[in-house]
Amino acid sequence: MQRITDGGFFMKTDIFQNRKYLIIGFIAICFIVILIRLFTMQVLTTKYINLAKNNAIKNLVVYPARGEMYDRTGKLMVSNNIVYDVLITPKYIDSTFDVIKFCNLINMDTSTFNEKLEKCRRYSRYKASVIATQISKEDFLSTQELLYQFPGIYYVSRTVRQYPFSSGAHILGDVGEVDANFLEKHEDYSLGDYHGVRGLEFTYEKYLKGQKGFRAIIVNSANVEVAPYNDGKDDVEAIQGADMILEIDNDLQCYGEKLMANKRGSIVAIDPNTGGILAMVSAPGFDPNMLVGRERSQNYLKLLHDSVQKPLINRAVSGVYPPGSTFKTFNGLVALQTGVIDEYTQFTCNGPASSPIKCTHNHQTPLSVVPALRESCNPFFRKAFEEIISHYKNPETGLTVWNEFAHKFGFGVKFNTDIFSENPGMIPDTTFYNKWYGKGGWKSSTIRSLSIGQGEIQVTPIQLANLAATIGNEGTYIKPHLVKAIIDHTTNDTIYPYSNEVVTTGIEKRHFDTVKRGMRQMASMTGSRVYLDIPGVEVCGKTGTAQNSGKNHALFISFAPMYNPKIAIAVIVENSGYGATFAVPVAAMMIEHYLNDSIDSSRQWIEKRVLETTTIE
Amino acid sequence: MADKRNSVFASIDWFAVFLYIVLVVTGILTIFSSKYSGDATSVLSPGTMSRSQAVYAAISLVVALLILLLEGSWFQRFAYPVYGLTMLMLAAVLVVGDEISGAKSWINLGGFSIQPSEFAKFGTALAVSKYVSTKGFYGQSFMKQLPVFLFILLSIALIMLEPDAGSAIVFLSFIIPLFREGFSLSLVIAILYLIAVSVIALLVDKYIMIAVIFALLLIGYVIFRKNKGILLTIIVIFIVSVGWIFAEQWAFDNILEQHQRNRIMVTLGKIEDNRGVGYNLYQSKIAIGSGHWVGKGFLQGTQTKMDFVPEQHTDFIFCTLAEETGFLGSFLLMAVYFTLLIKLIMMAERQRSPFSRIYGYCVVGILFFHVFINISMTIGLMPVIGIPLPFVSYGGSSLLATTILLFIFIKLDAYRYSILS
Secondary structure (H helix, E strand, O other), X not given: OOOOOOOOOOOOOOOOOOXXXXXXXXXXXXXXXXXHHHHHHHHHOOHHHHHHHHOEEEEEEXXXXXXXEEOOOOOEEEEEEEEEEEEEOHHHOOOOOOHHHHHHXXXXXXXXXXXXXXXXXXXXXXXOEXXXXXXXXXXXXXXXXXXXXXXXXXXXXXXXXXOOOOOOHHHHOOEXXXXXXXXXXXXXXXXXXXXXXXXXXXXXXXXXXXXOEEEXXXXXOOOOEEEEHHHHOOOEOOEOOOEEEEOOOHHHHHHHHHHOOOOOEEEEEEEOOOOEEEEEEEEOOOOHHHXXXXXXXXXXXXXXXOOOOXXXXXXXXXXXXXXXXXXXXXXXXXXXXXXXXXXXXXXXXXXXXXXXXXXXXXXXXXXXXXXXXXXXXXXXXXXXXHHXXXXXXXXXXXXXXXXXXXXXXXXXXXXXXXXXXXXXXXXXXXXXXXXXXXXXXXXXXXXXXXXXXOOOOEEOHHHHHHHHHHHHOOXXXXXXXXXXXXXXXOOOOXXXXXXXXXXXXXXXXXXXXXXXXXXXXXXXXXXXXXXXXXXXXXXXXXXEEEOOOOOOEEEEEEEEOOOOOOEEEEEEEOOOOOHHHHHHHHHHHHHHHHHHOOOOHHHHHHHHHHHHOOOOO | OHHHHXXXXXXXXXXXXXXXXXXXXXXXXXHHHHOOOOOOXXXXXXXXXXXXXXXXXXXXXHHHHHHHHOOOOHHHHOHHHHHHHHHHHHHHHHHHOEEEOOEEEEEEOOOOEEOHHHHHHHHHHHHHHHHHHHHOOOOOOHHHHHHHHHHHHHHHHHHHHOOOHXXXXXXXXXXXXXXXXXXXXXXXXXXXXXXXXXXXXXXOOHHHHHHHHHHHHHHHHHHHOOOOOHHHHHHHHHHHHHHHHHHHHHHHHHOOOHHHHHHHHHXXXXXXXXXXXXXXXXXXXXXXXXXXXXXXXXXXXXXXXXXXOOOOOOOOHXXXXXXXXXXXXXXXXXXXXXXXXXXXXXXXXXXXXXXXXXXXXXXXXXXXXXXXXXXXXXXOOOOOOOOOOOOOOOOHHHHHHHHHHHHHHHHHHHOHHHOOO
């Protein structure tokens, strides 16, 4: 066995041996102090026994109402409704508990009751669990006083959402109860709390949720409330969440939803001066009131499983489409800015005989950019685009320049404001084509589909609306956003989250003027003018058709008036064919409704036609 | 003697093991009771915390057995590597630890988590014992003593980074083995004096206190004025005391967090807020105080079950025991701890190897600090400091690490005849 030495540092006699008595003495004194204290607390005084017997304090949570949402004109779009949750403490449910009477009272069958009671019991016999949720105020009032007959039963009031106009489901989002998964990630929530699941409810959760309050009551050994603890002096009142004023015009939103009924597609209308979203419609939609109350989960599953209409998807921001000819406005601007064309540069068009992209429109030739926009001439924009790409030392550089402009306009990227479930879309870049064709394996003619907004490019309706707003503003935009102001009741602070930052596009103002004239001619000189001739308003627009494996999608972007526009809009009607036929009248009605408050009597036939159109089976 | 040399088990101090088992079983039963919800479950029913604790206890026993079977000289030989390993764990937790209520104290090892600060306790004890026993302590120059303090300070520093002030405080317990090995008595008295000054300074007005200290020192001077150099000593004591009072005030206002300040003020009775910051302590005191002579009976407690007492199965486990077994049970528990500590001191004193003796005192110090701080906080003698009651509180890391801490010493003790001093 190994010999262990002390290294010779220790003296033969351990001179500090007697310190063990000091240590033992110190420990003994500490233990005696504890024992004296315990004896005083446990034996000498009866104060704590009485406190334990009579003064069991129960903390009740007082749930705050979430903040309300108003539209830009002050209309209440999201309000709150009081409902009641009934809680049960299983320990007090014995043979004397009249189950049938109780079940009749809260309108529940006895087997469900027993099943739920068993579940509560498994969770805890001593803690109260919710047995019935969201009983409406009307149903509850008649049962309230009778509930006191039942030991172990109490209730808390809560608020749930109500949507007076049934509008804006995709924008507003919904509120659900927190689940185990959510709780794991959010320490400041507890079981039974609600949180915003989608839409603005999700984005602005921290403002909307408010602060929980607490009420302490003294309960006796039968868990019955005796009195408020300390006369309620320590109770904390619940604080309602902050209210929000939206950029949405509820009137226009409702009108847009009406126009898009029985169609698939979306409308996005933006106020070009502020970037505020005036209306954002995704069709088919649903009534937001469906996702409230006791039918919430059932209705949610129904909407989720509708794989044909997919009503839960917000097509306005999550739906991606090739922009089609609407993108000619953008390509025209880039061509002018890069100097590959000027306002007077003309290209020839051979009409249907044009190659490789034919032109289906019958118009003058050769023509410059303004008439080319009016006539939506494919060969003109194909040539202009190829000029851009081959203007630089190699197509890679050309495409990169084009890409940069696209990103500056908000294409291929998310706006990242307060819009839920945004899709960035897709602007193909050199990496993309190098992967596809190999490096050096492509040139301007390979990617010419981009010139007319076809091919690999994908954009969302909100990006197109923003394009319209940017052209209307002649080169700048404020990122599209939904909330104008958040008003905190406790501090009276008002926050304006997204109204200031102006984004520039790097394209000169004069080029926008050129493109605007092309768009004005399109709206006033072509067949579409039937719809776009709105009394007293100079409308600018550009149609588009997005090629699709099924029937093509109709697209239209527009802004009005021509100078200092008040509304910019993008409309997509899926599977409806040519842009002018379906998307233009929808946009026209929206613009007229917004700017003139009503549809001129001479034009009501258009509204009627739109409303009667059905593009889904 | 020959028998004891041959068989590990014959030379084990079974009384210490018995006390250990009493505490562990008490813990499992109390945990069961603290979480009991009236169902027909038993202590070992699946899904109960008492069952988990029993599993931890079984694992701990297996580890204890392994320790007993190891070569006794290994603990001294591998003291530094073990210390290094536990420090690495402390460093690792700062990087990969899971943040739970603001502190990174736990490493998740897929399926189970461990708390490195618990393991650092025996790691540091081994390193301190090894250094002091090989390099000496008393009579050595400060530079020679310095590494001992660095071993301890490194642990404290790493744990404070988590931050976990409660676990860090336990490392101050190394003052006990160091005191036994010759750490200056005057310094210990000075430390106790400064602690007393600190507590009183929070209770009374600083200027009145300074006046009182001045008066007392003046009286001291009058009595001892014949002694040489007394004036200088008294002036130094006065300056240090005044400086300390202001430094403490500054530290209290600037270093401590609000919740720590509140806990201290509640303990000192300066804040009476039974619904807010004082809620935990108030409920804990009601539970313990309502136990009376013999308590409400096993599983019959009311205060600790309805969530009136927080952390009722971990740091506040004593509440359940005191509520259900009353003063009698509380007294018995304290008696078991006291007996264990005295037994460990006796065992330490009979060691021939300084390493084993010092290690024994490290164990005494760590266990004593845990018990004293934990019980004191539940009855309001100390601010709420979140550390477990050894062997009793729920928690695998704590039980396993404390078992290792104890059984290394039991092994060293069983091995003492093989060491030639």
